[in-house]
Amino acid sequence: MRPEILFPLFKPVTALKGVGPRLGKLIEKLAGGRLVDLCWHLPTGLIDRRFRPSVADAPDGAVVTLTVTVDEHHVPSNRRLPYKVLCSDESGTVSLVFFNAKEDYLHQILPIGATRVVSGRVGHYGPEIQMPHPDHIVSPEGASELPAVEATYPLTTGLTAKPLHRAIHGALDQAPGLPEWQDPAWLAREQWQPWRQALLTVHEPDSQAALEPGHDARRRLAYDELLANQLALAMIRAANRGRAGRAIEGDGRLRRALRAALPYHLTEGQEQVLVEIQTDMAQGQRMLRLLQGDVGSGKTVVALLAMLGAVEIGAQAAFMAPTEILARQHFDTLSALCQDLQHGDLPVRIQVLTGRSKGRPRQALLDDLARGEINILIGTHALFTEDVIFDDLALTVIDEQHRFGVHQRLTLGDKGAAADVLVMTATPIPRTLSLTVYGDMDISLLKGKPPGREAVDTRAMPLSRLDEVAAGVQRAVNRGARAFWVCPLVEENEQLDLAAAEERHATLAGILGPDQVGLVHGRMKAKQKDLAMQAFVSGQTRVLVATTVIEVGVDVPEATIMAVEHAERFGLAQLHQLRGRVGRGGQRGHCLLLYAEPLGETAKARIAIMRETDDGFRIAEEDLRLRGTGELLGTRQSGFPAFRLADATAHRDLMEVARDDARLILDRDPALETPRGQALRALLYLFERDAAVKLLRSG
Ligand code: ADP
Ligand code: MG
Numbered sequence: 001m002r003p004e005i006l007f008p009l010f011k012p013v014t015a016l017k018g019v020g021p022r023l024g025k026l027i028e029k030l031a032g033g034r035l036v037d038l039c040w041h042l043p044t045g046l047i048d049r050r051f052r053p054s055v056a057d058a059p060d061g062a063v064v065t066l067t068v069t070v071d072e073h074h075v076p077s078n079r080r081l082p083y084k085v086l087c088s089d090e091s092g093t094v095s096l097v098f099f100n101a102k103e104d105y106l107h108q109i110l111p112i113g114a115t116r117v118v119s120g121r122v123g124h125y126g127p128e129i130q131m132p133h134p135d136h137i138v139s140p141e142g143a144s145e146l147p148a149v150e151a152t153y154p155l156t157t158g159l160t161a162k163p164l165h166r167a168i169h170g171a172l173d174q175a176p177g178l179p180e181w182q183d184p185a186w187l188a189r190e191q192w193q194p195w196r197q198a199l200l201t202v203h204e205p206d207s208q209a210a211l212e213p214g215h216d217a218r219r220r221l222a223y224d225e226l227l228a229n230q231l232a233l234a235m236i237r238a239a240n241r242g243r244a245g246r247a248i249e250g251d252g253r254l255r256r257a258l259r260a261a262l263p264y265h266l267t268e269g270q271e272q273v274l275v276e277i278q279t280d281m282a283q284g285q286r287m288l289r290l291l292q293g294d295v296g297s298g299k300t301v302v303a304l305l306a307m308l309g310a311v312e313i314g315a316q317a318a319f320m321a322p323t324e325i326l327a328r329q330h331f332d333t334l335s336a337l338c339q340d341l342q343h344g345d346l347p348v349r350i351q352v353l354t355g356r357s358k359g360r361p362r363q364a365l366l367d368d369l370a371r372g373e374i375n376i377l378i379g380t381h382a383l384f385t386e387d388v389i390f391d392d393l394a395l396t397v398i399d400e401q402h403r404f405g406v407h408q409r410l411t412l413g414d415k416g417a418a419a420d421v422l423v424m425t426a427t428p429i430p431r432t433l434s435l436t437v438y439g440d441m442d443i444s445l446l447k448g449k450p451p452g453r454e455a456v457d458t459r460a461m462p463l464s465r466l467d468e469v470a471a472g473v474q475r476a477v478n479r480g481a482r483a484f485w486v487c488p489l490v491e492e493n494e495q496l497d498l499a500a501a502e503e504r505h506a507t508l509a510g511i512l513g514p515d516q517v518g519l520v521h522g523r524m525k526a527k528q529k530d531l532a533m534q535a536f537v538s539g540q541t542r543v544l545v546a547t548t549v550i551e552v553g554v555d556v557p558e559a560t561i562m563a564v565e566h567a568e569r570f571g572l573a574q575l576h577q578l579r580g581r582v583g584r585g586g587q588r589g590h591c592l593l594l595y596a597e598p599l600g601e602t603a604k605a606r607i608a609i610m611r612e613t614d615d616g617f618r619i620a621e622e623d624l625r626l627r628g629t630g631e632l633l634g635t636r637q638s639g640f641p642a643f644r645l646a647d648a649t650a651h652r653d654l655m656e657v658a659r660d661d662a663r664l665i666l667d668r669d670p671a672l673e674t675p676r677g678q679a680l681r682a683l684l685y686l687f688e689r690d691a692a693v694k695l696l697r698s699g
Contacts, residue, residue, distance in 0.1 A: 002685045008174040009036040009686070016170040018163070026159040027167055036686070038171035039199055040644040042218070043151030046205045049119045049136070050148050056091035060124040065146065066131075067117050068094060070110045075103065082132075085110050087118070094122065097132040109137050117143045149206050168203065175199055178686075181679035182223070183661070192220040213650035222646040223654050228683050229643075230655075230662035232692035237288065237441070238666055239695050245286030245418045248394050249278075250312025254348065255305050257341050262301070269293070269448040270302055276444045277306050277422060281395065287420035293446030294616035295580025296453070299424050302446065303397045304334055306422060311343060311375045315394035318419075319378045322399065324354050324526055325533055329554060330399070331378045343375065353379035353388065356526050398423045426577065455614050456579050456589035460567070460607045463594050469563060470511055476561060476590075477512060477542045483561035486578060488569045489522065489547035497547065498523060504565065505545040512543060521547040548574070557585030567593035568603035572623035575610055602626055624648060672696060 002010065012033055014024040024033070031041035049065045058064045068087035074095075076083055083101035087094050087110075096118060098106065110116060120134035136146055153164055177196045180187070193201060193216075201210075201217035209215060213222065259266070266274070273291060280287045293299045307317035319334070321327040331352035341348040351365055351374045368374050372391030377383065396419050423441070461469060473483050485508065487501040498521060505519040518541035520532040536544040537556055562582045567575060575593070583589020593607055609622045646654070669677045684693050 002690070003682050005176050005178065006682060006685055008176060009039065009171075010034050011174075013038060013167060013171070016167055018170070019167050023159070023163055023167070026156060027164065030154070030156040030159060030164075035171040035174055038168050039175055041153060041168060042202055042645070043153050043205055043211060045152040046208070046211065047135075047150045047152060048148070049146060049150065054091035055089050055094045055129060058094070058122045058129060061121065063119070063121050065117060065119040065136075066094060067115065067140065070112050070114050070116060073103075073107065073110075073112065087116070092129065094129045094131055096134055096137075097130050099133075115140050117146060119146060149204070151203055151205055172200060172203060178682055179675070179679040181676060181683045182227075183676075186661075190216070190219070192216060192223075195220070195224065213647050218645070219651065219654065222643075222651045223658065224683060225643055225645045225687055226651065226654055226658035227661060228687035228689050229646075230658040231665065231680065232684060232689035234659075234662040234666050235692045235695055238670065245284055245420065246394065247282055247284050248310055248313055248315070248420065249282040250309050252312070254308040254312050254341055254343060258305065258308060258337065261337070261340060264450065266301070267298065267448055267450055269446045270298055273444040273446045274302055274305055277302070278309060280442065281306065281309060281420055286418050287395075287422065287442075289420075289422050289442045289444060291422055291424045291444045291446060293424070293426065294449065295426050295577055296584055297446045297449050299399075299426070299446060300330065300333060301337070303399070303422065303424060304337060307376050307395055307397060308338075308341075308348070310394040310420075311348060313394065314372075315392045316369075316372065316374065316390050317376045317395040317397065318383055318390070318393060319376060319397045320383050320399065321378065321380060324356065324380055325520075325529060325554060326399070327352055327354050327378055327380045328530065329533075333555070334376065334378065338376075348376070349374050350376045350378065353377055353382055354526075355380060355382045357382065393419045395420045395422065426580075452586055453583060454588045456562075456583045456591045458579065458591045458593065458611045458614075460593040460595060460611065462597050463565065464597070466594065469592055469594065470508060472592075473508075473543065473561060473563065474511055477516065481542070481561055482536070482539065482556065482559045483543045483563060484556075484559055484578075484581060485543055485545045485563045485565070487545065487547060487565050500565075501545055501547055508543055508545060516541055517543045517545060519545045548578075554581065555584065556581070559589075560585075560587050561590050561592070563592040563594060565594045566596055567607065568595045568599055570606075572606050572609060572619050572626070575606065576614075576616055576619045579610070579614070 012024065013019050013027045013035060014021060016035070019027065027033070027038065031037045047063050049063065051062065052065045052067070053059075055066055055068065058066065066087075066089065068089050070085060070087050071093070072086040074084040074086060083098045083103070083106065085096040085098070085106060087096060096110070117136075117138050117140060118131060118134040119136040120131045122129055122131050124130075135150075138146055151165075152161065153168065155161065155164065175196055177194070180194060182192070192198065198217040198220040202215075202221060205211050205215075210217070212218070273293075277287075277289060277291070280289055291299060291302065303319060307319065310317040319330060321330055331350065335350050338348045338350060349368075351368070353362070353365060357365065365374070366387060366389070369377060370389045370391055377390075382388070398421065473485075477483065485504065487497065487504055489497045489501070501519065501521055505517060509517040518532040518536050520529050520536075524532070532541075532544070533554070535541045536559075539558065559582050562578055564570065564575065564578055570578070579589075579591045582591065591610075593610065595603065595607065599607070605626055606623075609619060613619060648655070665672075665677075665680065668674075672678065672681050681693055684690070
């Protein structure tokens with residue numbers, strides 16, 4: 001349970017004085033619904049009120065603080081005109097301008113003849129100097145109350161600066177001082193303030209530099225967040241590793257037979273990662289390894305060889321794919337590759353289990369599995385189901401593609417007392433980011449691609465040239481080509497998007513003939529989906545219109561064209577994935593990025609990068625640069641933790657330190673029982689890594 005000292009921070013914003021349901025909604029939309037969210041809504045700008053020129057010297061457009069005498073109230077003749085209060089110093093006259101003014105009130109705060117200190121932005125209108133709606137009007141005695149510098153915050157429609165400012169300060173007032181969780185020596189070295197003070201400092205920037213991520217107080221808060229994240233990952237990993245592993249080292253017979261049957265030689269990169277994986281599997285410890293390799297680098301056969309290693313010792317392997325289509329495709333590919341492999345006197349048995357497996361066939365499969373008669377089971381998350389019981393699971397491969405969370409990875413690990421886990425990811429993740437997702441999981445990098453691949457020819461075109469593109473596809477199809485045509489599916493408006501995909505299917509069918517064009521989307525029944533895929537794979541249909549379901553790894557070597565509609569809606573990594581679907585079969589691939597005009601800056605940059613390079617790692621780095629951490633690949637689907645305070649680029653150095661720090665902490669205090677350990681528990685709750693703390697409790 002969350003420590004009591006943190007309770008105030010997790011109250012809803014409506015608990016603040018002056019924040020009702022309407023304002024609460026706006027704040028929730030902008031920053032989040034709890035006080036802690038307000039604390040982490042950091043200023044992005046500041047207003048400096050220390051500039052005190054004379055009226056005549058106040059530059060057009062600048063924020064200034066003026067000391068003036070009130071001369072005259074100018075009541076407008078017409079309600080639509082503004083109310084003006086003329087004020088002056090020795091150098092000149094300034095008009096304070098008010099729309100919808102209340103005359104009585106203005107006389108009260110700006111009585112004629114009085115001296116006032118006013119602060120706000122001035123504008124020059126011909127000879128007239130104006131200050132519309134001053135931010136502050138105080139008497140000279142009250143001038144010390146005027147803030148020297150004021151933070152400004154990102155806003156949202158309907159929410160103005162003042163109430164937000166007040167709410168943030170209300171939240172900060174309730175932020176408790178917390179026991180220090182950072183190492184005192186490290187704090188001293190960095191000269192960082194305690195948590196609460198750092199929080200206050202961040203909200204009271206005194207200079208432009210204080211708004212930068214490199215500022216000490218911001219670094220302190222970012223480090224807190226990074227440490228919480230690394231600590232949680234390290235705890236999960238420790239819980240995993242805690243269980244004894246098992247050495248998997250077969251005699252190599254099946255692997256040799258497979259290699260002999262392959263129509264190609266493994267690439268150097270494939271050999272390299274296989275050595276790493278097999279060495280790790282042979283260790284008595286449990287393997288938790290990430291295999292990173294660009295699209296088309298040939299991860300599937302690597303996974304198969306690793307799984308055959310498990311089969312050689314008489315154990316079982318599981319292979320999990322993110323979608324039904326992929327699971328079935330992997331099943332087809334792997335079955336074909338293993339067709340002639342003999343294990344003992346029996347062929348190697350591969351089966352597939354998905355959400356669609358039901359009734360008696362499913363039960364028969366489960367029985368075979370429990371008896372150890374299935375060597376390799378391929379499937380979707382249906383493999384997690386409780387009644388799926390292996391006889392002796394030794395290796396789990398997860399073709400993750402960012403669809404599964406840490407939690408699920410662990411659950412499948414539970415199916416074998418000490419099953420090794422190999423996670424495969426096709427989207428190269430920059431090293432710093434992979435740290436935040438996988439912590440100190442071991443990593444194998446699969447470099448290079450099978451030979452004979454030409455770079456995909458990539459072009460960008462406005463959607464207005466759709467007819468031309470369709471005609472081009474038609475010509476190519478007539479010459480025997482096969483094409484993917486992707487229409488994006490955006491969750492917010494699935495209905496409309498679906499309609500768009502259906503409409504495109506109809507147009508293309510109109511041009512190419514109805515039997516030539518297939519359609520596959522997420523709302524279709526599995527059976528229909530399979531049929532559509534199957535027809536395209538076999539070449540019965542020539543064009544496959546799809547929502548992004550094909551994004552995740554379908555292999556159709558004959559496909560050479562990838563048209564992407566509304567390319568501007570996709571992230572770089574997704575575009576790279578899509579493009580990776582073509583040009584796999586030795587023939588040159590073509591990728592057409594169709595975009596809606598006008599194109600925003602980021603979308604323009606993305607498309608330029610796509611045209612410039614096909615190096616997945618470079619693309620991932622650029623994606624990170626363009627979008628920042630939170631948004632990379634879209635946080636929700638990527639499974640990346642969304643950082644509130646840390647920035648993957650600016651705080652890169654801290655990320656590495658946090659990982660080492662987390663390891664050290666757990667080495668010395670694995671149950672977080674020391675006083676610092678207790679403080680660290682609060683830190684984990686503060687950043688809502690509750691699950692990790694629970695892991696600790698349960699032993
Ligand atoms: P990914 O890493 O994206 O999962 P795949 O495993 O699907 O890539 O491999 C892409 C294609 O490359 C497949 O058609 C596969 O048969 C082929 N392939 C894999 N390894 C090699 C190799 N060493 N030489 C030639 N082709 C290969
Ligand atoms: Mg793959």
